[in-house]
Amino acid sequence: MASLPEQLEDELHALITAVAHPQEAAIDVMYALQQHYGYLCDEAIQYAATLLAMTPLELESLATFYDYLYRRPVGRYVIHVCDSVICWMFHQDSIFDYLCRTLGVPPGGTTEDGLFTVLPAACIGNCHNAPTMLINGRFYDRLTPDRIDAVLAELRTATEEPARCK
């Protein structure tokens, strides 16, 4: 196992010591490792298991359960498109089609340049601005094809490091 940057090791250590029971930090530790590796690779799961004194299987049962932990490689920007009822009412499915078509990827697929992954998401709690999507913790409201084009163009040229989740 390749060693991790010292800063990350410190961060992980801080996450675990901040809580009375190390298991409580399981999600936070996996988020931090996901941020480092780009997704939750096998190595990350192994590493987290050692840190948390849990089995890789226990962590696997969490990682496969949750929507925002990615066990497969994802793009730099993961686009969570809300597909619940309010967004559906505003033709979210057309938005989803448009995104996939524009990027040339099926749901769950990643663009060849490694920038974008498109995923359907359960209601993201932004219904008054439907249809809506969430990219790296940011809501994009009242989507239209033009708005999507603008968002994608903006993200393509963005240089700041995406803050996926802490």
Place this chain on the structure above:
Amino acid sequence: MQVNCPQVLLKNRPLGHPASFDEYRAGGGYEALLATVGKRTPQEVLDIVVASDLRGRGGAGFPAGRKWQGIPADYVGPRYVVVNTDEMEPGTYKDRILVNADPHLVIEGIILCAYAISATEGICFIRPSYESDAQLLERETQVAREHGFLGQNILGSNFSFDIHIHRSAGRYICGEASAQIKAISGVRPNPRKGGPRTSVKGLWDCPTIVNNLETLANLPGIVRNGPEWFKSLARSANGSGTKLYSVSGRISRPDCFELPIGTPLREILFEHAGGMPPGRKFKAVLPGGASTFYMPDALLDTEMDFDTMHKAGQRLGTASIMVFDEATCLVGATLNLIEFFARESCGWCTPCREGLPYVRELLRRIEAGEGKEEYIGMIQAMTRVMEQAYCAFAPGAAAPIESLFTHFADEVHAHISQKKCPFGNPPPTLRGKACGTRPISFGPTPCPEDQCPI
């Protein structure tokens, strides 16, 4: 409109940014806490909350005070407060609005609850799409800590309590109290059936109070102004307090409104939310998220409170009102809800794991114009099985289906007899194909060339 109603929870929303510690203090913030810590006994605070008849705002409406009384009086050891900010019910966004308007109101509420039940630790459980709220609460709890409202020996008393943020990785079922406790403990969050209440045996097997964030935000007002004041805020006879109503869907002004609890639905929709958009005609609402019954026009004068809704055969739920207009297919909408529930089911117990995909398949066929009359009976039989599930998830999912058949049976029959969706919706298929030559038309019309197998 909005200005005529007393704003208790959203008082600081007009600021346009999360109220700072000083702004909150200037409006009388933390006065309730200052008048409580070291001056009232925890029992006195509990009595005030019981007398106020504050009911849980997360959906079930269980009286908060009675939940707190469930903690065994003789218990020695740690007690926890878990603040439920999972808020994944479709249509619900009130807690996000509330935290972003007044984070310290929420923090003071959590501390008051902790004081009443002698808790030592509070955990805010926050969903991943609310990451900015998690950061906001982390920042503002640090401010409260620096002012001595959190941490060891709060305000010089022997009461010590602190709050930390637990980030979820996102699943609907985490909103269920016992599942949320498992999620915090780092195990797969399947709800537990039976056994002691979480107030007896919860997080790390210690007494744990899981309350919705909005419920706790009511506490500073109650403790400061008394239970009678809180009850006087309500419009309904037996109600208490104000309520955050989040309105979305086909409506002129979708937004979150703080109104007296018991405000009739018609008034919320047509006075506060601006009524239907031009050219749209009202058909139905889901009054409290995806797990509630459709309400047709005839029921719109019902007061939006727990008891009054219950009497009308409805559920208040989270009071997130989703508005459907005449042009929206309710079979399609119900199918969308069931797609959501089938995907979000934790899969632990059979009625939910197997029942939902079964119902989904039949609804897909009806929506695609391949339905038969006998499917209706089959779906209804399965919803009765779904009532047998471990937790309230599957019975909640059954609510929109049952009410679809009660109030909008004509629409279902029209799908079956016309062998197509009368609203022109395409048959439900997998969306998001990566290829295709024709431009995507926006609206409910499919592109026939797009039937490629990706």
